[in-house]
Amino acid sequence: MLKFKSLISRFLAIFFVSTLSVYSQTEGTVITIKSDDNAPVINKHIYGHFAEHLGRCIYDGFFVGDNSEIPNTNGVRNDIVEALKKLQIPNLRWPGGCFADTYHWKDGIGPLDQRPTIVNTWWGGVTEDNSFGTHDFLNMCELLGAEPYLSGNIGSGTVQEFADWVQYTNFAGKSPMSDLRKENGREEPWKVKYWGMGNEAWGCGGNMTAEYYANEYRKYATFVTDWENTGSVVRIASGASSDDYHWTETLMKNVPAKMLEGVALHHYSVIDWNNKGASVEFTEDQYFGTMSEALKMEELVTKHSAIMDKYDPEKKIDLVVDEWGGWYDVEKGSNPGFLYQQNTMRDAVLAGSTLNIFHNHADRVRMANLAQCVNVLQAVILTKEAKMILTPTYHVMEMYKVHQDAKLIPINFVSPLYIYNNKSLPALNVSASKDSKGLVHVSMVNVDSKKANKIEIDMNELGVKSITAKVLTSKTLQDHNSFDNPTKIQPADYKGFEVKKGKLVVTIPPFSVVVVEGK
Ligand code: AHR
Numbered sequence: 001m002l003k004f005k006s007l008i009s010r011f012l013a014i015f016f017v018s019t020l021s022v023y024s025q026t027e028g029t030v031i032t033i034k035s036d037d038n039a040p041v042i043n044k045h046i047y048g049h050f051a052e053h054l055g056r057c058i059y060d061g062f063f064v065g066d067n068s069e070i071p072n073t074n075g076v077r078n079d080i081v082e083a084l085k086k087l088q089i090p091n092l093r094w095p096g097g098c099f100a101d102t103y104h105w106k107d108g109i110g111p112l113d114q115r116p117t118i119v120n121t122w123w124g125g126v127t128e129d130n131s132f133g134t135h136d137f138l139n140m141c142e143l144l145g146a147e148p149y150l151s152g153n154i155g156s157g158t159v160q161e162f163a164d165w166v167q168y169t170n171f172a173g174k175s176p177m178s179d180l181r182k183e184n185g186r187e188e189p190w191k192v193k194y195w196g197m198g199n200e201a202w203g204c205g206g207n208m209t210a211e212y213y214a215n216e217y218r219k220y221a222t223f224v225t226d227w228e229n230t231g232s233v234v235r236i237a238s239g240a241s242s243d244d245y246h247w248t249e250t251l252m253k254n255v256p257a258k259m260l261e262g263v264a265l266h267h268y269s270v271i272d273w274n275n276k277g278a279s280v281e282f283t284e285d286q287y288f289g290t291m292s293e294a295l296k297m298e299e300l301v302t303k304h305s306a307i308m309d310k311y312d313p314e315k316k317i318d319l320v321v322d323e324w325g326g327w328y329d330v331e332k333g334s335n336p337g338f339l340y341q342q343n344t345m346r347d348a349v350l351a352g353s354t355l356n357i358f359h360n361h362a363d364r365v366r367m368a369n370l371a372q373c374v375n376v377l378q379a380v381i382l383t384k385e386a387k388m389i390l391t392p393t394y395h396v397m398e399m400y401k402v403h404q405d406a407k408l409i410p411i412n413f414v415s416p417l418y419i420y421n422n423k424s425l426p427a428l429n430v431s432a433s434k435d436s437k438g439l440v441h442v443s444m445v446n447v448d449s450k451k452a453n454k455i456e457i458d459m460n461e462l463g464v465k466s467i468t469a470k471v472l473t474s475k476t477l478q479d480h481n482s483f484d485n486p487t488k489i490q491p492a493d494y495k496g497f498e499v500k501k502g503k504l505v506v507t508i509p510p511f512s513v514v515v516v517e518g519k
Pocket of ligand 1: 052096097098099199200323371372377
């Protein structure tokens with residue numbers, strides 16, 4: 001059977017630039033991966049992040065103020081900037097989340113001592129002093145080399161306020177808002193491309209119906225323009241919660257395609273909103289539950305994409321998963337409104353699997369934002385005073401960055417099963433790409449909590465001569481990096497593979513992530 005499939009894949013290679021065949025040996029399942037010239041590029045913006053005015057993400061996270069003893073540039077921690085640059089973070093979404101629809105951007109510009117305070121009603125009821133505002137965020141994005149993605153206020157703002165923000169940040173010529181920007185010390189516009197048209201309009205963004213929001217969207221989108229008619233503004237509609245397909249259908253049906261560049265989708269991997277479970281001391285049952293929710297992303301992006309295809313068959317409009325990740329109970333002793341949680345190997349498996357799903361849907365999913373970047377939910381970075389740690393999720397994103405802007409190698413894949421308590425999930429997920437230098441990368445995740453799985457990859461048609469691999473693994477699923485042991489989990493060179501007659505056989509340990517590079 002294996003030989004037969006291999007012959008088929010060789011035959012297909014006559015028509016395709018390159019072909020990989022992948023076989024899972026344990027179950028005898030044959031999986032074929034083929035690449036073709038028409039395959040999409042994996043948009044680097046799938047690797048976006050999210051920074052809300054929530055808990056310790058901005059204040060006491062990114063931003064410590066320029067009087068801090070922690071090394072900083074204009075108040076932004078240098079160690080965080082360095083770590084995120086290493087990730088090649090492509091974009092950063094701000095200021096929310098739910099906070100976005102309470103935020104009035106003019107409160108966060110001008111002299112610090114004249115900025116009004118507001119109460120952050122969504123997140124802990126803390127007083128926001130607006131000391132971190134538009135200039136701080138957009139200058140920070142420049143430091144990071146990341147595109148800013150601003151979420152505008154539709155829930156409690158006005159069309160004029162939103163349009164003014166676009167003019168303030170983007171207009172080079174003379175205008176009331178660009179003059180104000182210059183008065184505040186910034187001559188050149190930042191040219192912000194990505195604009196969120198409100199957030200979760202079905203919930204914290206105004207509790208609107210899909211039909212009402214579609215009308216609101218049309219009104220706001222009329223005035224959210226790039227001010228210089230270069231078509232460089234990407235308007236992203238507030239999207240569905242998980243499987244609310246009616247939301248996506250209503251938007252696509254009622255908003256003219258020329259007014260819409262992206263449609264959002266939010267999905268959190270939560271077992272039970274009333275009983276989310278601990279971030280570290282979780283059971284296998286909870287692990288299975290989290291992964292069931294995470295792997296649901298496959299069905300969600302497939303079905304939302306199918307709806308978008310009906311109205312936009314040329315796939316001009318992006319599906320933007322601008323909030324995703326695991327959500328657990330807050331760490332004991334922390335403010336319940338601050339959503340501070342630890343990050344374990346469970347999160348590494350979740351991140352690797354989700355990114356594989358996004359890659360394999362690169363034809364429509366062109367942007368995504370992990371929730372959130374620092375000290376909130378499935379963070380890539382945690383801080384405690386001057387200390388900073390990189391989480392297992394950070395390491396997955398670092399290992400996977402090789403896929404950014406690489407050409408997808410499509411996968412036909414039937415996985416063996418991870419069976420737990422008479423329930424099952426696909427044990428393996430895989431994605432592959434070829435970058436501009438011709439390097440092939442295959443990222444593989446074994447979700448199974450106990451059993452190693454083997455994958456056989458036929459690389460004969462790819463002209464691959466040498467293989468290297470990295471693994472992220474640990475002894476227990478609950479393992480994590482801590483401030484006392486910050487490097488317990490980190491990627492390591494991996495030798496758990498062998499090459500037989502040009503075929504690569506990789507062993508993927510339980511609950512681990514492996515990335516293979518072929519050149
Ligand atoms: O990421 C935390 C919150 O989750 C966001 O503010 C909101 O958009 C979502 O419900």
